Amino acid sequence: MKLTFIGADHEVTGSCHFLEAAGKKILIDCGMEQGRDTYQNVPLPVKPEEIDCVFVTHAHIDHTGLLPLLGAQGFRGKIYATRATADLCEIMLLDSAGIQEMEAEWKSRKAERKGEKAAPPLYTSRDAVEIMRRFIPCPYESEIQVSEDIAIRFRDVGHLLGSSAIEIRVREEGKEQILVFSGDVGNTNQPLINDPQKFSRADYLIIESTYGDRSHGPKSDYKTQLAAVLQETFDRGGNVVIPSFAIGRTQEILYFIRQIKQEHLVSGHDGFPVYVDSPLAVRATSIFNEHSDDCFDPEAREIVARGANPITFPKLRLTLTSEESKEINYVKEPKVILSASGMCDAGRIRHHLKYNLWREDSTVLFVGYQAEGSLGRVLQEGAEEVTLFGESIRVRAKIATLPGISGHADREGLLDWASGFEAPPRKTFVVHGDDAVVQPFADLLHEKLGFETYAPYSGTIWDLTNNMCLKETTGVPVEKAADKQLTGAAAPDCVKVSSGGIMERLQKDAGELAALVHAGRGIANKDLQKLAEEIEALCRKWKYIEDQENREKKR
Ligand SMILES: [Zn+2]
Numbered sequence: 001m002k003l004t005f006i007g008a009d010h011e012v013t014g015s016c017h018f019l020e021a022a023g024k025k026i027l028i029d030c031g032m033e034q035g036r037d038t039y040q041n042v043p044l045p046v047k048p049e050e051i052d053c054v055f056v057t058h059a060h061i062d063h064t065g066l067l068p069l070l071g072a073q074g075f076r077g078k079i080y081a082t083r084a085t086a087d088l089c090e091i092m093l094l095d096s097a098g099i100q101e102m103e104a105e106w107k108s109r110k111a112e113r114k115g116e117k118a119a120p121p122l123y124t125s126r127d128a129v130e131i132m133r134r135f136i137p138c139p140y141e142s143e144i145q146v147s148e149d150i151a152i153r154f155r156d157v158g159h160l161l162g163s164s165a166i167e168i169r170v171r172e173e174g175k176e177q178i179l180v181f182s183g184d185v186g187n188t189n190q191p192l193i194n195d196p197q198k199f200s201r202a203d204y205l206i207i208e209s210t211y212g213d214r215s216h217g218p219k220s221d222y223k224t225q226l227a228a229v230l231q232e233t234f235d236r237g238g239n240v241v242i243p244s245f246a247i248g249r250t251q252e253i254l255y256f257i258r259q260i261k262q263e264h265l266v267s268g269h270d271g272f273p274v275y276v277d278s279p280l281a282v283r284a285t286s287i288f289n290e291h292s293d294d295c296f297d298p299e300a301r302e303i304v305a306r307g308a309n310p311i312t313f314p315k316l317r318l319t320l321t322s323e324e325s326k327e328i329n330y331v332k333e334p335k336v337i338l339s340a341s342g343m344c345d346a347g348r349i350r351h352h353l354k355y356n357l358w359r360e361d362s363t364v365l366f367v368g369y370q371a372e373g374s375l376g377r378v379l380q381e382g383a384e385e386v387t388l389f390g391e392s393i394r395v396r397a398k399i400a401t402l403p404g405i406s407g408h409a410d411r412e413g414l415l416d417w418a419s420g421f422e423a424p425p426r427k428t429f430v431v432h433g434d435d436a437v438v439q440p441f442a443d444l445l446h447e448k449l450g451f452e453t454y455a456p457y458s459g460t461i462w463d464l465t466n467n468m469c470l471k472e473t474t475g476v477p478v479e480k481a482a483d484k485q486l487t488g489a490a491a492p493d494c495v496k497v498s499s500g501g502i503m504e505r506l507q508k509d510a511g512e513l514a515a516l517v518h519a520g521r522g523i524a525n526k527d528l529q530k531l532a533e534e535i536e537a538l539c540r541k542w543k544y545i546e547d548q549e550n551r552e553k554k555r
Pocket of ligand 1: 058060159160184
């Protein structure tokens with residue numbers, strides 16, 4: 001039995017493991033690298049058609065995003081996931097395919113103008129629809145026989161609706177070994193979903209470490225803080241605009257708003273309307289409702305048992321069409337607008353920002369992480385003016401942030417989850433954590449729980465029969481500022497694929513520069529002159545490089 005580490009090693013996205021056990025070739029997760037990419041992922045050591053099956057821990061794109069590509073490249077096996085994960089994958093992979101197609105179209109138009117060949121999308125909506133046929137939706141806690149010698153069990157780890165850690169039992173030469181893949185371990189006391197469930201036995205543990213270096217601190221009273229923001233804003237006569245991730249965070253906010261309404265925590269504005277204006281969020285909300293019996297925590301289930309719905313209330317409006325979306329702007333009474341994307345870089349939220357940022361009475365409330373360079377971060381950092389749809393918008397609305405309800409366990413949470421094992425596993429592999437986090441967290445597991453740990457880089461191969469390293473690798477850093485995002489799912493003879501993250505980054509940078517220029521009124525004239533000179537020099541330099549490249553091509 002052999003395990004090859006493909007992705008999310010010394011970094012946090014692109015989760016993928018390749019297991020060879022009892023004559024089968026198996027992938028555990030098949031994620032896309034997103035955002036900041038630190039190390040290159042090695043390609044899969046076999047062709048996609050040789051893979052027998054995939055086990056999926058949860059629906060987030062950094063664990064599933066390359067499944068459609070795997071299918072397009074020839075994978076014909078089965079994909080095992082919990083029922084809710086399978087349902088969420090259906091909307092998320094289709095959404096991801098839409099983004100790939102849009103990006104490719106944009107690049108193609110640019111290429112055509114240059115007289116170059118257009119690049120196809122990484123995968124298409126059709127690939128996403130096709131891969132969904134391969135899913136086997138599974139219940140939690142049941143033993144599922146995958147082959148004569150391999151059985152798996154999904155256990156709820158409270159990170160996202162349907163999220164799981166996977167226990168794999170492998171029988172080889174009459175001896176059974178147990179592997180546990182943690183997936184992403186959730187936080188405790190999150191609304192709607194269960195707390196992470198522990199395991200008592202494993203020969204090998206593969207554990208995430210996203211927040212293995214920090215503590216979330218004391219839990220904040222989210223409901224009261226949110227109620228205070230609503231009260232203040234509604235008293236001024238404004239709207240509360242909440243940029244929110246469509247799946248998970250939006251439903252959590254709905255849960256809190258239902259409580260706020262039920263307990264009359266906002267006075268004088270009874271029956272205020274709440275709009276969920278994101279087609280993806282609307283679909284995700286109905287998937288949440290369909291899984292109240294197998295995924296909700298006892299508190300939410302009790303509400304359902306009383307015949308109510310924990311994420312629905314009077315005057316909740318779910319808008320699907322763009323006409324419905326536009327009509328929200330004509331509603332005069334103070335309201336809550338929940339819309340995506342969570343970092344304001346795309347989607348309908350940008351329209352709502354355009355209509356509310358200039359209003360002194362409105363509030364833009366951030367409820368999730370805002371990556372550096374995103375419009376959300378620019379607003380959080382106090383930009384006085386931003387550009388939306390080519391128009392300068394003065395920022396007069398109140399910009400507020402609620403301390404995040406994190407979907408991930410912190411250092412103590414991870415240690416507590418790992419403490420469920422009655423005896424230390426033969427080896428514990430620490431993955432899915434930043435470069436600076438994995439080794440310290442591996443040391444902590446050793447110190448606190450006596451675990452023998454190892455933090456592998458992509459390409460490391462471990463012999464699980466004899467518990468020894470077959471190939472040790474060191475990370476190959478991704479070249480900075482180059483279009484080098486590599487997927488982990490390319491077969492050896494397939495081209496390594498770029499997911500085009502650098503263009504998004506450049507556009508963000510350009511947006512930030514524009515915001516800086518627009519906000520420049522308060523800056524001294526001599527500094528503005530210097531800024532202008534620097535921008536002009538930068539333009540001259542890159543124009544020169546482009547001209548030179550064109551000359552090279554003509555030769
Ligand atoms: Zn996740």
